[in-house]
Amino acid sequence: MKRFIFVAVFAIVSMFAQDVMAQPKSEAEKAAAKARAEEMMNIRLQMLKDELKLTDTQVVAFEPVYREYRKVLGRVTEHKGARVKKEDVTNENAMKVVAARLSNTINTASVKQKYLWIFAEVIEPIQIEKLYRIEDRIAREARKVVQYKK
Numbered sequence: 001m002k003r004f005i006f007v008a009v010f011a012i013v014s015m016f017a018q019d020v021m022a023q024p025k026s027e028a029e030k031a032a033a034k035a036r037a038e039e040m041m042n043i044r045l046q047m048l049k050d051e052l053k054l055t056d057t058q059v060v061a062f063e064p065v066y067r068e069y070r071k072v073l074g075r076v077t078e079h080k081g082a083r084v085k086k087e088d089v090t091n092e093n094a095m096k097v098v099a100a101r102l103s104n105t106i107n108t109a110s111v112k113q114k115y116l117w118i119f120a121e122v123i124e125p126i127q128i129e130k131l132y133r134i135e136d137r138i139a140r141e142a143r144k145v146v147q148y149k150k
Contacts, residue, residue: 041067044138051134052127061122069115076107 045066049059112132119128 041070044070048131048134052123052130054123054127058123058127062119065115065118065122069111069118072111072115073108076111077104 045063048054048062048066054062116128119131123131
């Protein structure tokens with residue numbers, strides 16, 4: 001049941017994510033995208049609070065660190081060349097696509113390594129392990145949702 005709720009909430013959040021990733025044209029669209037991104041972050045934080053069984057003290061310390069972590073992850077994985085549909089990969093762009101995806105993997109691992117020690121200052125080691133496990137699960141579910149939408 002817990003997994004079903006997690007997947008259902010994540011699917012809903014992922015549907016909003018596509019709108020957030022789109023380039024908004026007007027100020028109203030930018031504000032709406034920012035509000036959706038904040039809503040997604042709040043959902044993530046609530047899920048993590050529940051899954052990691054964070055105390056109130058831990059939540060206060062964890063939230064700003066996690067927000068910064070997600071911001072940094074977003075910046076290091078902005079390689080547009082990595083986001084290419086399978087059918088759009090050709091001999092001409094395949095090497096660039098693979099290189100961009102590998103760069104994203106390396107950059108993500110680097111950020112996770114750095115934040116391992118930062119998280120250790122605010123939550124317990126077992127909670128960090130679980131956090132990274134949950135993050136990996138979210139990433140897998142996100143790929144499934146994106147593939148389903150295609």
